[in-house]
Amino acid sequence: MDDLTQLSLTEVAGALKDGQVKAVEATAACLDRIQATEDQLGALLYVDAEGAIELAEKMDSEGPDLEKPLWGVPVTVKDALVTRDMPTTAASRFLQDFRPMYDAFVVDRLRKAGAIILGKNNMDEFAMGSTTENSAYQTTHNPWDVTRVPGGSSGGSACSVAARQCYASLGSDTGGSIRQPAAFCGCVGIKPTYGRVSRYGLIAYGSSLDQVGPLTRTVEDCARVLSVIAGWDERDMTCSPRDVDDYVAAMKPENLEGRVIGLPSEYFGEGLSDEVREGRDRAVAALHELGATTVEVSLPSTEAAIATYYIIAMAEASSNLARYDGVRYGHRCEAPKDLQEMYTLSRKEGFGDEVKRRIMLGTFVLSSGYYDAYYKKAAQVRRLIRDEFVAALSKCDCLLAPVSPIVAWPLGAHAQDPLQAFLMDAYTCPVNLAGLPSLSLPVCLGSSGLPVGMQLIGRAFDETTLFSVGSALERSLPSIGSPAAVDAE
């Protein structure tokens, strides 16, 4: 085989099990690809090439384990997930020298499934951002056009997957941080239902919103990785004890006859760019060809979702990030004169501007005199948003909506205006408020030559329908091909 990185995860996992491909060959192919592309892309904060090869050689000497669904498959994980053998920084200076003593639940699941973890992906600091530009360490570039952002906050994960540095990556999604970078980089990503995947070992941002999920190059690959990481864990009390459905069995139905797909009218109004609208039209046409019917549904509180989301996310962030005090781990300033100065200077030096703004605004909305007007009000609107989703999903199997109103924008476009960046989350953050699952997949290249992504939003714990409809849609749409910017050689 010329280039093993051209295979999907499903294909390489099959070839590894059959012994057609050695774990060390798949690992070396990804490491070579990282070597060849990383200078241009900056997708990874840490790569453990030696450790990965060593593990692959050991696995090859023992032979394939058919019980392990990801045996020998090279993957990466977002640097918000703690790893016992690699640094974990959440792209923050505050955690520059942090070496976790344990694996996140999902990292442990990957290892037990036989995956080989190559390294840690760049991200927005503490997952706060939608471009990966808020990383304290480096800029990640979009593999389709290196002058553009890869999206965020899981931008490094999406970039690595799209550029074939690995077969899958894990990201986290608080307000769109898996789905939007997947859409910008032309790959597939799912935010599972709140409670489907344990967050044990995920560095917390907004605890009533955060979910971990996979980014991959195909819908089937995504289903396979979610099957590995989903399930109950007593160390995350929001984790559900429900059985995990057989996602792979739901794949690639013959057609979508009898399926009803809802189109929320509020998601197709002003602000949607022509090329994203065209992507929506193509997806709807493909659904009709497959035999599905579409119905218009309404989510009237959509306009209030961004404000609701940011109030809740920033409030939770201000509480979650209070743990970074410079006492037990992380950054401590030089020679503080007293305890107070140790806290305030360590945090000033360790956090970037976006993190500071969100902590201060979160403190503001929770403070005496403003709590009812902001935080409680947002929680009330949150209920309306959730109830509207539940009502809409009672009329259909899932919803189809754009992921972002526009395709990947130029690096630096929102550097001075954080509010403008927030407004781009209009179509992704309502799903986190409602706790529902959503699968993002590429539907076409827009007139700019950049990928356009759509999301399928489902009922709680009905990831199966999303994989079924998503795989049918993927098969009926022409492939968008490979990112040109890193394949020009």
Next chain:
Amino acid sequence: MAQDIPAISREDVLHMAQLARLTVDEADVDRFARQMSDIVAYMDVLNSVDTSDVAPLYSPAGHDIQYRTDTAAHVRTREQVLANAPDRNENYFIVPRIV
């Protein structure tokens, strides 16, 4: 709430920073005040939503929260717990003198 919405002043930024145990450089205060004012002003959109008689929703978990059994166990060694400390001795984290 509309008429009560404050633009964020310099003093507000410094007060929030103090509550959140952050130091903000003098040179950054005005910029933070402007950016935070824009964001807070935008939150005004919530006024247009009628939430009378709507109970707040703080968690989207529709399922029962699972509590684990309260049993003591040695999960980490002392050395592991102290391994990332910026300053320590054999058995303790060390912080600046408090009293």
